[in-house]
Amino acid sequence: MRVSLPHMGNLYIPCRAILEQLGVDYVIPPANSQRTLSLGSRYSPEGLCIPFKMTLGNMIEAAEMGADTLLVPGGYGICRLGYYTRVQEQILHNLGYDIEIIQLGVSERKFAGMMDLIRRVTNNAPWHRVLSAFRFGLTKLNAVDQIERMVQKVRPVELVQGTANQIYTKAISAIDNTDDYDTLKRVRADYLGQLKQVTTDQQAHPLIVGVTGEFYVVLEPFSSFDIERELGKLRVEVRRTTFISGWTKFSLFLNPLGINEKSRIHKAARPYLKRDIGGDGWESVGEKVLHNKEYDGLIHLAPFTCMPEIIAENIMPSTKENIPVLTILCDEQIAKAGVITRLEAFVDLLERKRRVQKDQRRVTA
Ligand code: SF4
Numbered sequence: 001m002r003v004s005l006p007h008m009g010n011l012y013i014p015c016r017a018i019l020e021q022l023g024v025d026y027v028i029p030p031a032n033s034q035r036t037l038s039l040g041s042r043y044s045p046e047g048l049c050i051p052f053k054m055t056l057g058n059m060i061e062a063a064e065m066g067a068d069t070l071l072v073p074g075g076y077g078i079c080r081l082g083y084y085t086r087v088q089e090q091i092l093h094n095l096g097y098d099i100e101i102i103q104l105g106v107s108e109r110k111f112a113g114m115m116d117l118i119r120r121v122t123n124n125a126p127w128h129r130v131l132s133a134f135r136f137g138l139t140k141l142n143a144v145d146q147i148e149r150m151v152q153k154v155r156p157v158e159l160v161q162g163t164a165n166q167i168y169t170k171a172i173s174a175i176d177n178t179d180d181y182d183t184l185k186r187v188r189a190d191y192l193g194q195l196k197q198v199t200t201d202q203q204a205h206p207l208i209v210g211v212t213g214e215f216y217v218v219l220e221p222f223s224s225f226d227i228e229r230e231l232g233k234l235r236v237e238v239r240r241t242t243f244i245s246g247w248t249k250f251s252l253f254l255n256p257l258g259i260n261e262k263s264r265i266h267k268a269a270r271p272y273l274k275r276d277i278g279g280d281g282w283e284s285v286g287e288k289v290l291h292n293k294e295y296d297g298l299i300h301l302a303p304f305t306c307m308p309e310i311i312a313e314n315i316m317p318s319t320k321e322n323i324p325v326l327t328i329l330c331d332e333q334i335a336k337a338g339v340i341t342r343l344e345a346f347v348d349l350l351e352r353k354r355r356v357q358k359d360q361r362r363v364t365a
Helices: 012-021 034-043 050-064 080-094 106-121 127-157 163-176 181-196 215-219 227-233 244-257 263-269 281-290 307-318 336-364
Strands: 069-074 100-105 207-213 236-239 297-303 325-330
Touching: 012 127, 012 163, 034 050, 050 069, 050 080, 050 215, 069 080, 069 106, 080 100, 100 106, 106 127, 106 244, 127 163, 127 181, 127 227, 127 236, 127 244, 163 181, 163 227, 207 215, 207 227, 207 281, 207 336, 215 297, 227 236, 227 297, 227 336, 263 281, 281 297, 281 307, 297 307, 297 336, 307 325, 325 336
Parallel strands: 069 100, 207 236, 207 297, 297 325
Antiparallel strands: none
């Protein structure tokens, strides 16, 4: 058995750590690229969303590397996510790959499902080894997300543009290469220290823009035109509430105990949308309402043809909380150059809004 999994942001790092520690034969497909997207788009039904196409591209690339078992986190929600893996498996078989997809039903079996899955691919490794490998993977995941949060703060205010990105790239690779807790702790502290020491513009007062939308495109930079880096170049601080570590913590451990991290956001959305509509549409509406005072603007990432985000996009203009929202559709047909032009125009609008508000405050003072 040779195991693999599709990409979603830095998810491959904890997964690699777990598989490595348990001695599983695995391959990680190449990082997402134009080839991944082209392969996925070529063999997907035309109207499907970009997460389906990208992950199918990863699966084909993994199969080319000899993978015969794919682990795919997923669940059975209201949208088509629930039948993703069966369709992808059929496509792979039609292409001649003898491959099995094991879907991890996170939404149904939580932590127990994850443990069963790991034991299955490790031929029933002892529990203590599985738990220890899983814990190490989670520690890596937390370190990666901590670095990413810090990079979001430094990018818009660094004096030499690109410094934070360079540190980030090195940090991610160093964390990925650690094999024990001591090294991991040292690497994390070292790179956090480097980020703290980046020379920044102390007078800068960057615009704050939230990034929300469908889970996959928010977390996978290739599918959403590396939007956070592009906003950093425009001197904008990005705020994002979705991180893989947070999602893991809640969906595997805290949700089964009745602690729902989304209750606040659902409550905020309720005057405009009363129920779950699948995917992350309910949360997208709630984010706009909840962060109205905190953000200068909101970027809403929506896969083209994604029903939940189409609903959210149509509700957002009607809320009384009127922060500007820019919806960006993510698909293989959309060119990055066009997205950057729209981002520049959006940032111009936010700067003007801030200037006008400042002038109004001065007049009334
Ligand atoms: S939420 Fe949207 S993008 Fe995600 S699987 Fe469902 S339809 Fe596709």
